[in-house]
Amino acid sequence: MDKTEIVIAGDTPGAEWRIPVLKVVGKDPKAPKVYMQAALHAGELPGVAALHFLVPMLQTAEAKGEILGDITIVPRANPIGAAQWINGEMEGRFDLASRANFNRDYPHVGLEARESLLSDLENLSTVDQLKRHLLHMATGSDLMLDLHCDDESQLYTYVHEAYWPQATDLAESMGLEAVLLSDGNSSAFEDSVTYAWEHGPLGNRKHWAEGRISITMEFRGTADVDPVLGRMDAEGLYAFLQRRGAIAGAPIRREEFDGPVAGLDFVQMVNSPAAGMVLFEREYGETVEKGDLLATIVTTPGDVSGDRQVLSPTDGTIVTRVGRRFLRRGDNLMKIASRELSGAKRKPGGGLED
Ligand SMILES: [Zn+2]
Structure with missing residues (x-):
């Protein structure tokens, strides 16, 4: 597993931000490529816990030669938000300088123009640079999971209706309790990844959504950060990657999904x-x-x-x-x-x- 860092210049002299990126190269170029990130809203940590427990599992699989597709993981995607504290509280959802939501205002760029996301970065604010780096990595994948959480909540996911019911395998792997089908091209991260795929070449696919998924998963509530849930969620993610052929082997977890499926x-x-x-x-x-x-x-x-x-x-x-x-x-x-x-x-x- 390679560990690199994306380094972004801050908006003021002497400041810079470092975003760790973990990557395992798969041995089958035809296997789906995976991108996962957590804590884009910087205070939402259950997904960070899941990735923390998933990484050693991937390292073990790598040692056994069982990683088939490239897997890129950004365990904490937003150091800018994590550093914003006011009166003892983290403000991890909105950038204080611009008031922009860290999960909105992502550019809509077709897949073939993907590299343009990284051009002229020096003319952009720190937050916009962060957004473009993350979106660039994510649009290069086939399976994109953006791990968030709600206030007090079930384990549920937003999923573009084009990925449903194919994504039932995710619901079964994770033990999801509800699925909310979204319909739009919002400027949220998941929808901007979807936009790139929808406006890109089909390759061998009959439909742009075939074999792909780009979702925001809500890992319960902000306080649901503990080792039991973290390990269980890591196993769910691992099982999903097995079912999609990014990791070899029979899925290690499978639950019956009987939760509600509701359009927004x-x-x-x-x-x-x-x-x-x-x-x-x-x-x-x-x-x-x-x-x-x-x-x-x-x-x-x-x-x-x-x-x-x-x-x-x-x-x-x-x-x-x-x-x-x-x-x-x-x-x-x-x-x-x-x-x-x-x-x-x-x-x-x-x-x-x-
Ligand atoms: Zn969030």
Whole structure:
């Protein structure tokens, strides 16, 4: 396994950033190439734990000659976000200087123009340089997994509908609890990788999505960082790479997938009707019916007449909950995967959240 670093000049004199890149060269040039990164939102660590446990497994496989496709891993993709601390809290989601989300505003470049991502970098901000380096590596793969997490959440993934149901093998390997099908060409990392493939030569493929996947996987909640889950998720990733032919051998893990599969327009964003303290009545992962009490918002502590009840707008499964317990009016409380159109407002091709 080779270890190199991408070095990016900072926006101010004397500053530079280093992004470690691990790479194993596969022995079969026809096998799928793999790219995985974690902590693009710098505070989202469950994927980092998974990759931490996956790397030694890959080294063992490499020693046995079982790595077939090239595998590139960036275990912590965003040192810029990891260094942003305000009043004791990391701000790993947005770049403080530009207010840009680290997982938005990726350029849409067709695959044949991929090398242009690395031209004129010296004229770009540090954050844009980081984005282009990551996107350049990812678009050179066939299997791209961008590992994120939610606040409090099931293990679920966003996946472009063109990769489904082919990606059932990922759901079975990881033991996914829900799949949210996206439809768009947003500027998020996964969609910019998809854009490059969709606007590139087919090669031996009948369809651009054949044998490929580019996804954002949500590895539960921000606090779900521990050795048991990390090892289990590493085994899931390993099994998926075996099933796709990037690593030799029978898959080491396979679960039955029976979770909900919902298009983004069928994900109900349940928002808080008022500002206050939230008392949750239901856990994520639970099945709810329309009208069930999900939470109480305490707007006036000490006066129950100010309590506001939040009822489920639909039948479905609670996929995520907000992590904070104080909310402003309109803040998202839960995402519920349902069979009903949600009517949630989204920008064309956009995601559920900014
Ligand atoms: Zn994220």
